[in-house]
Every structure is written in C-alpha cells, then in structure tokens.
Amino acid sequence: KYDSASxxxxxxxxxxxxxxxxxxxxxxxxxxxxxxxxxxxxxxxYAYMYYPQAVxxxxxxxxxxxxxxxxxxxxxxxxxxxxxxxxxxGGFYWRIVTKAFAGWYDKPDNDASFNSNGLYVDRVMYExxxxxxxxxxxxxxxFKNIDSDFANRCLTAxxxxxxxxxxxxxxxxxxxxxEDYGSNPTVxxxxxxxxxxxxxxxxxxxxxxxxTGDSSYKTAADSFYTSTVKPGGFGTGLSATDLSGYGxxxxxxxxxxxxxxxxxxxxxxxxYIDTQNTNxxxxxxxxxxxxxxxxxxxxxxxxxxxxxxxxxxxxxGETKYETAIRNNLTFMLGRNPxxxxxxxxLGDKSPSKPHHRPSMATGxxxxxxxxxxxxxxxxxxxxxxxxNSSLIHGSVYYNDSNQDYVCNEVCIYWNTPMxxxxxxxxxxxxxx
Numbered sequence: 001k002y003d004s005a006s007x008x009x010x011x012x013x014x015x016x017x018x019x020x021x022x023x024x025x026x027x028x029x030x031x032x033x034x035x036x037x038x039x040x041x042x043x044x045x046y047a048y049m050y051y052p053q054a055v056x057x058x059x060x061x062x063x064x065x066x067x068x069x070x071x072x073x074x075x076x077x078x079x080x081x082x083x084x085x086x087x088x089x090g091g092f093y094w095r096i097v098t099k100a101f102a103g104w105y106d107k108p109d110n111d112a113s114f115n116s117n118g119l120y121v122d123r124v125m126y127e128x129x130x131x132x133x134x135x136x137x138x139x140x141x142x143f144k145n146i147d148s149d150f151a152n153r154c155l156t157a158x159x160x161x162x163x164x165x166x167x168x169x170x171x172x173x174x175x176x177x178x179e180d181y182g183s184n185p186t187v188x189x190x191x192x193x194x195x196x197x198x199x200x201x202x203x204x205x206x207x208x209x210x211x212t213g214d215s216s217y218k219t220a221a222d223s224f225y226t227s228t229v230k231p232g233g234f235g236t237g238l239s240a241t242d243l244s245g246y247g248x249x250x251x252x253x254x255x256x257x258x259x260x261x262x263x264x265x266x267x268x269x270x271x272y273i274d275t276q277n278t279n280x281x282x283x284x285x286x287x288x289x290x291x292x293x294x295x296x297x298x299x300x301x302x303x304x305x306x307x308x309x310x311x312x313x314x315x316x317g318e319t320k321y322e323t324a325i326r327n328n329l330t331f332m333l334g335r336n337p338x339x340x341x342x343x344x345x346l347g348d349k350s351p352s353k354p355h356h357r358p359s360m361a362t363g364x365x366x367x368x369x370x371x372x373x374x375x376x377x378x379x380x381x382x383x384x385x386x387x388n389s390s391l392i393h394g395s396v397y398y399n400d401s402n403q404d405y406v407c408n409e410v411c412i413y414w415n416t417p418m419x420x421x422x423x424x425x426x427x428x429x430x431x432x
Contacts, residue, residue, distance in 0.1 A: 020096050020121060023081030027411040028355040030108055031097040031190040034085050034128040035200070036240040036413045037078050038135035043238075043307070043416030044075035045142045046249075050314040051423030053430050068146065071419075076150060079139050082132050083157055090160035091124035091168060092132040097189040104402070107361040126168035130200035131243055133161040137207035138250070155211065162204060169197055192240065199237060202229050202247035210254040218256050225251070225261050235265060236272040238304045240413045245269075245308055253315060269312055276305045277324045285336065286327035292376070294396045296406045299342055299373035302328050303417035310424030322428065329421055332373070338398045343418075344369045344410075353402040355409040360402050369410040370418045374398045377406050 023032045024040065047055045048071045055071035085093045096119055102111040140155035205224055209217040229235050229244065238245040248265045251257055280288045288305045289298060306328050309321035334341040334349070341347030344354055345367025352365050359365045376396045399407045 020081070020084050020119070022077065022084065023096075024078055024412050025108075026190070026413075028357055028405060028409045029101050029190055030111060030357065031095060032081070033095045033190070033192060033240075034082060034092050034125075035094065035131040035192060035243070036411070037082055038128075038131035039238070039240045039243060039246075039413045040416050041075045041078050041082065041135040042138055042243075042246050043413070043420050044071045044078075045138050046307075046311055047071045047416075047420045047423045048075070049142065050311055051420070051427040054423040054426035055419070072142070072146070075139070076143070076147075079136065079154060082135060083153065085121075085128075085132065086157055086161065087124045089124060089164060091129040091164040092161055093121050093123065094125040094128035094192075094194070095122045095190065096120070097122070099189065101189045102357060104357065105360050106357060108358075110361075124164075124168065125194055126165065126197035127194045127200045129161050129164055129168055130197060130204040131240075133158045133165075134200065134203035134207040134243060134246060134250075136161070137204070137211040138246075141207070141211040158204075158208060158211075162208060165201055165204065169201070196237075196242050196244075198228055198232060199234050199242045199244035199247075202235065203243040203250065204247075206247040206250040206254070209256070210250045213254075213256055215256070218254075218258075221251060222258050222261055225265070230264065230268075235268050236308060238307050238417060239300065249311060249315070269308070273305070273309045273312060273321060277309065277321050280305075280324040280327055285331060286324075287331045287336075288324070288328055294374045294376045296375060296377050297372040297409070297411070297414060298375060299332055299370055300411070300414040300417070302332060302373075303370070303414060303421055306421035306424070307417040310421055314424070314427075325421060325424055329425065332370070332418075336374070338374075340398065340400070342371050342373050344371065351400050351408055353400055353408065355402050355405040368415075370414045371408045371410055372406060372414070375406045 020032075023037060025031070026033050026036050048069050052069070056069045082092070085096070087093060098111055098119060102108070136154040136158040140151045140158065143151040143154070202221075202224060205217060205221045208214070209221045229247075234242065234244045235248040236245045237243060248269055252262050252265050252269075276288045279290055280286055283290075288302050293301070295301070306325045309325055313319065313321050332342045334347050339349055341350045344351050344359075344365050351369075351371045353359075354365060354369055354371050356366060356369060359369075374396055375398070397407070401408060
C-alpha cells in the first residue's frame with residue numbers, strides 16, 4: 001500500500017509485490033537496488049557498444065522474434081525492472097527488500113521475512129533517481145534503432161525522473177540509512193551509502209545530452225561540470241557507489257560536447273587511468289590495488305579500473321593500457337598468492353563456497369560469479385587469523401567460506417565490469 005505522505009510502500013501483498021516483479025537479486029542476499037541495477041545495465045550496454053564481437057557469440061531471440069546480443073537481452077531485463085521502480089512523482093525508489101535478511105541457507109521462496117511480512121519498497125532518493133535516469137537514457141541511446149518502443153519508454157521515464165533531481169537533492173532527509181516504518185519494525189535488509197548523488201547526477205545529465213542531442217541538456221551538463229564536477233574532483237567512478245565515470249564517458253562521446261570541457265574531462269580520466277596503469281605495472285603482483293586498499297570486495301575495484309582503461313582505450317584507439325588490463329585480469333583469474341581463480345566454476349582452483357544464498361541453499365555452487373577477493377577487513381565469523389584463510393602479507397587474506405561475506409560475497413555489479421574487461425581482451429584478440 002503506497003503512503004503518499006511518507007513516500008513509501010508500508011504494506012505489501014501478492015498484488016503489490018507483483019508490480020515490482022523481475023530484476024536481479026543484487027548480491028548474496030535477495031534485495032534489489034536501483035543504483036546497483038543502473039550500473040549493471042550500463043556495463044552491459046558498454047560491453048555491447050565497444051566489444052560486440054565478444055558479447056554477440058550467443059544471440060538470444062527476444063519477444064519480437066529478433067535475435068539480439070545476450071548482453072542487450074540482460075540489460076533490457078534489468079532496465080524493465082528499473083522502470084517499475086519509478087514512483088508517481090517521477091523519482092525512483094532506491095530498493096525493494098524484505099524486513100530482514102533471509103537465512104543464509106534459505107531459498108527465495110523460503111524467505112521467512114517475506115512470507116510473514118512481505119516486501120518493502122523504500123523511498124524515492126536523489127542518488128537512485130539520478131542513477132536510473134542515466135541508465136535509462138543510455139538504454140534509449142543503444143536501443144533506439146533496435147527496439148524503438150522500449151527505447152522510447154526508457155527516454156520518457158528518464159526525462160520525467162530528471163525533472164525531480166533539483167527537489168530531491170535539496171531534501172536533506174533523503175539519505176540511505178536503515179528505515180523505520182512507524183508501526184512496522186525497522187527494515188534491516190541491506191543498504192547502500194547514498195552520499196554520491198552529485199556523481200550520479202553528472203551521469204544523468206551527460207547521458208541525456210548524448211542520447212537526445214538536446215541543447216537544454218547540453219547547457220545543463222556544461223554548467224554542472226563547471227560548477228560541481230570539476231571542483232569536486234570526481235568523474236572517473238564506474239561503480240554503484242560512484243557513477244560519475246559513466247557521465248564522463250557519455251560526455252566525451254556526445255556529438256555536441258563543448259571542446260574545452262571535453263578536453264578537461266579527457267585529462268581527468270587520463271590522469272586517473274595512467275596512475276592505475278603505473279601502479280599495476282610496477283607492482284610485483286601486477287595488480288592495480290596498493291597497500292591498504294584491500295577493501296570489502298577488492299576485486300570489484302580492480303575490475304572497475306580495467307573497465308575504465310578498456311573503454312577509454314577503445315574510444316581513443318589507445319593500446320597503452322592493454323598490458324595492465326591483462327595483468328589485472330590474470331591476477332583475478334589465478335596468478336595470485338592464494339592460487340585461486342576468483343570466478344566460481346572456472347580453472348583448477350576456484351571458490352566453492354561463495355556467500356550467495358542460492359548456492360548455499362542448494363549446496364551447489366553457481367558458476368560464473370566473481371567473488372570479492374582478498375581483504376584486510378574481517379567478515380562474518382572469520383578474521384585474518386583464521387587458520388583456513390590464505391594470507392598474502394600481514395592481515396590481508398582470502399577465505400573460501402560462504403560465511404565470510406567480505407571475501408566471498410558476489411554482486412551483479414562486480415560481474416558486469418569483469419564482463420567488460422574480458423570483452424576488451426577478447427575483442428582485441430579477435431581483431432589481432
């Protein structure tokens with residue numbers, strides 16, 4: 001039931017839940033989140049745009065009977081769910097979750113919190129709205145000559161969402177903290193920091209500028225870059241927690257980009273990826289992360305670096321980042337101190353116990369999942385001193401345990417940059 005005063009769904013049953021059906025479970029739990037979904041969609045679109053030969057191997061027949069890339073098919077599936085997350089106001093809700101996490105060994109249909117309490121759709125957010133706008137604008141950009149009906153629905157929703165950003169970013173109460181639903185207990189099933197709304201807005205306005213060629217979006221993008229992006233020092237993030245790099249890539253590939261701003265954005269990207277290129281090539285492990293950077297989900301940050309280096313290289317016709325991309329991928333695929341290929345089901349030694357409820361519930365590891373990787377942060381019941389962990393040095397370790405969510409959780413938005421990075425290598429090898 002939608003409560004217009006609070007901007008929340010405070011009660012849910014079968015009919016309400018069905019309105020939000022679809023979408024991908026975000027990670028090892030069963031939550032679905034708009035901002036991570038936006039990154040997932042965009043990565044798949046970029047894989048199709050820049051590495052078509054790599055992602056067109058298995059084409060899937062869509063509802064219209066047309067054969068399209070499986071990357072596009074997956075992107076459209078997730079984008080259709082994002083469209084369902086648009087509120088009547090035009091903004092986008094940031095998550096749909098159960099009241100509490102499912103048990104670690106629960107299948108989706110055995111989730112006790114869902115069975116007893118239903119689903120909760122959380123409030124409209126500045127960051128989630130901007131993220132959805134950017135991803136849907138990019139869907140229009142890619143699909144307009146493939147599926148015009150779907151593309152136009154995406155653009156209409158993106159434009160409507162964009163009109164809400166000014167109001168949302170000035171509402172200081174709209175932050176991503178655990179939510180109390182009044183008479184209902186606190187919803188504790190997952191959250192994301194919502195502090196990167198400006199980064200997402202840069203993506204939103206630049207993507208609309210590129211998709212439409214509309215001078216009003218160009219004016220807004222130019223102004224936002226000058227007033228916010230450049231002085232803020234952001235513009236290279238390709239992650240659910242910082243979408244600004246997608247804005248920068250959209251801007252520099254827009255037909256109507258301002259030449260001076262484009263040069264500034266180019267320089268900002270190059271400064272970052274040159275640093276990561278140097279870090280990778282001077283490391284004994286040929287790995288872009290430096291000492292102290294083995295955060296929760298360390299592999300995602302390496303995949304993000306590879307993704308940005310690869311896409312920018314394709315845009316500019318560069319080859320200087322190829323060795324760094326290959327070295328980072330090789331590290332994640334097994335040339336590391338633990339000797340693990342960090343993608344489940346691949347190689348001689350790979351994670352067998354990911355923190356992934358479907359795998360845990362069935363006792364069968366789902367293949368093809370990129371796990372979090374090495375960490376210097378304790379997770380679950382485990383710590384760096386655990387005898388089952390593999391130490392690199394000091395407190396940096398890897399532990400193949402489904403209870404160690406820091407090392408062994410999986411996420412859709414960790415897999416997609418890995419797909420893009422692999423796409424770069426495959427596309428390069430195909431073309432000699």
